[in-house]
Amino acid sequence: MNKNDYAIRPENPEDYGEVENLIRESFWNVYRPGCSEHYVIHTLRDDPAFVKELDFVMEKDGKIIGQNMFMKTFIKSDSGENVPVLTMGPICITPELKRKGYGKILLDYSLERAKNLGFGAVLFEGNIDFYGKSGFDYAHKFGIRYHDLPEDADSSFFLCKELTPGYLDTVTGVYYTPQGYYVDDSDVEEFDKNFPYKEKLKLPTQIF
Numbered sequence: 001m002n003k004n005d006y007a008i009r010p011e012n013p014e015d016y017g018e019v020e021n022l023i024r025e026s027f028w029n030v031y032r033p034g035c036s037e038h039y040v041i042h043t044l045r046d047d048p049a050f051v052k053e054l055d056f057v058m059e060k061d062g063k064i065i066g067q068n069m070f071m072k073t074f075i076k077s078d079s080g081e082n083v084p085v086l087t088m089g090p091i092c093i094t095p096e097l098k099r100k101g102y103g104k105i106l107l108d109y110s111l112e113r114a115k116n117l118g119f120g121a122v123l124f125e126g127n128i129d130f131y132g133k134s135g136f137d138y139a140h141k142f143g144i145r146y147h148d149l150p151e152d153a154d155s156s157f158f159l160c161k162e163l164t165p166g167y168l169d170t171v172t173g174v175y176y177t178p179q180g181y182y183v184d185d186s187d188v189e190e191f192d193k194n195f196p197y198k199e200k201l202k203l204p205t206q207i208f
Contacts, residue, residue: 006102008109011055011067016045019057019067024195026092032208033200037090039183039191044071047180051086054114058093058106066093066102068110070122071180075144077173086114086122086163087178107134111163120167123160123175136161143172 011019020038027035044050049072058066068091075083088110093103111134114122123139124131139146139160146158158175162168 005060006065006105007059008056008106009059010053011057011069015057015064016042018064021195022064022067022094023090023092024192024198026095027090028198029201029203030206032206033202034188034192034198036183036185036188037092038195039188040181041067041069041090042191043183044069044178044180047071047178049073049178049180051114051117053117054086054110056106056110056113058102060097060102065097066106067091068106070110070114070119071178073123073176073178075123075168075171075173075175077171079173083168083171083173084120085175086119088122088124089126103130104133107131111135111161115163118164120164121160121162123158125157126159128156128159131159131161134161139175142168144168145174147174147176 020042023041024035024038027037029035051070051072054070056068057064068088070086070088073085073087075085077083091103091107093106111122123144124136126136128136128138136159138156139158140155142160144160146155149155160168
């Protein structure tokens with residue numbers, strides 16, 4: 001890979017179909033039989049919390065190979081204030097180019113853009129082995145709890161990165177996932193009819 005091997009740019013409306021198909025291919029049968037992420041981004045683009053300035057695609061050889069986007073949300077602090085933060089995703093790289101470094105490049109680029117826009121922190125559900133390489137750490141180290149998660153439950157999936165150093169120094173509280181991420185399975189099924197048939201498989205590595 002070299003610096004001329006790819007380009008990162010804002011997503012345009014004419015990209016929507018290609019991006020949704022990319023997300024479907026990337027997430028299919030990964031976390032559950034089939035996936036819902038392609039429908040999630042389809043609905044999030046019209047959500048008031050969607051950050052249009054942080055909606056990116058990555059191209060290689062004229063083809064979209066990756067994407068990332070952000071949503072505004074908040075931490076309900078223990079002192080009663082709503083502390084603005086971002087959450088992220090879906091983020092993906094086309095399956096045939098995973099583990100080649102493109103994902104980290106896209107992630108680091110989009111996080112730097114979010115920082116430059118003045119956002120203070122990003123909280124996200126992900127794997128520390130990958131996202132830790134871009135500065136994420138366990139959210140509990142910042143005193144941030146995941147909504148509806150029992151105190152004794154495993155929260156190692158819940159990650160945080162400060163974009164502004166010290167942004168969360170005086171904050172403890174509960175993070176809330178934007179409501180737009182919660183979609184109805186029947187709506188996902190109907191939307192998925194717009195795409196080529198793919199078999200849903202129940203795999204032992206899935207979490208849902």
